[in-house]
Amino acid sequence: MAVALAVSAFPFTAVEAQSPAPLVTLHLAATPDDDVGPVLYAQSAGLFARAGLTVVLDRAPSGTVAISGVLAGSYDIVKSSLVNLMSAHVKGIPLTLIAPAGMYDDATPFAQLLVARDSTIHTAKDLEGKLLAVPGLHDIGQVADSAWVEQHGGDVKSLHFIEFPMSASPAALDEHRFDAVTIVGPAMDAAMATGKYRALGPSFSAIAPHFLFSGWIATQDWVAKHPDVARRFVRVLADASAYGNVHHAEIEPLLAAFTGIPLDVLRKMTRGVYGTVLAPADVQPLIAAAVKYQMIDASFPAQELMTTASSR
Secondary structure, three states: OOOOOOOOHHHOHHHOOOOOOOOOEEEEEEEHHHHEEEHHHHHHHHHHHHHOOOEEEEEEEEEHHHHHOOOOOOEEEEEEEEEHHHHHOOOOOEEEEEOOOOEOOOOOOOEEEEEOOOOOOOOHHHHOOEEEEOOOOOHHHHHHHHHHHHOOOHHHHOOOEEEHHHHHHHHHOOOOOOOOOEEEOOOOHHHHHEEEEEEEEEEEEEHHOOEEEEEEEHHHHHHHHHHHHHHHHHHHHHHHHHOOOOOOHHHHHHHHHHOOHHHHHHHHOOOOEOOOOHHHHHHHHHHHHHOOOOOOOOOOOHHHHEEOOOOO
């Protein structure tokens, strides 16, 4: 279900000034998190249409599934945690980061490590030997949990991880099917609103105070064959992201429709920052953490992940 927003509120941009571009259909997939907001806004406000793009957006259960879809050719561009992209990169899989999605800043800690309210776990030491759920093994959730436990005095090597969809994690945590899970907004806010869970701490903050954690990804072959389409997508997304960073109220109904989370919960959520420009310095901290916790085998310059047209 789409929620229409007034286009007149969006500032006039170079996208709107261009002559009509050939209409191209883009197939996208994204996990239902806050960082999909700019695409939802650009889609409903007609910004993609003005750039000659028709966007079809599917929900993905995880970034891992989204990456598999773009590699299989089911999607043109997908949103995923950057750890998935880093893992593919070190294996020589030809993917590229074309646009930023979610920026993490510890001033607005929207990712929390949760336990059930009646859990006996209160510290990192209490998590030793316990089972933690993550949306995808060897992904950012596992990096963040490992970093938080080590930073707070626990033994990372004692942790056990299980793959579990984030959308279903709160209910499973309540049933004690595992011991802890990092959940990001808006699912985190919906879970905390029930009063059934406690936050041990902002696990993403243990990676770095500020970093890019998710982005829009395509295959190198697709970008090489569709450079103009990729540029149009990146340009519209940058404008929509800048707008969304200061107009939360207009993004929230779209997130409610896409995620299924009640609007009143979304209006109270801790908001992240939408990335507007790719900068290697925003990605390098996550590469360092992924190497440290053995999610990827070797470090490399963040610039290697990015298309030259969209990075600085």
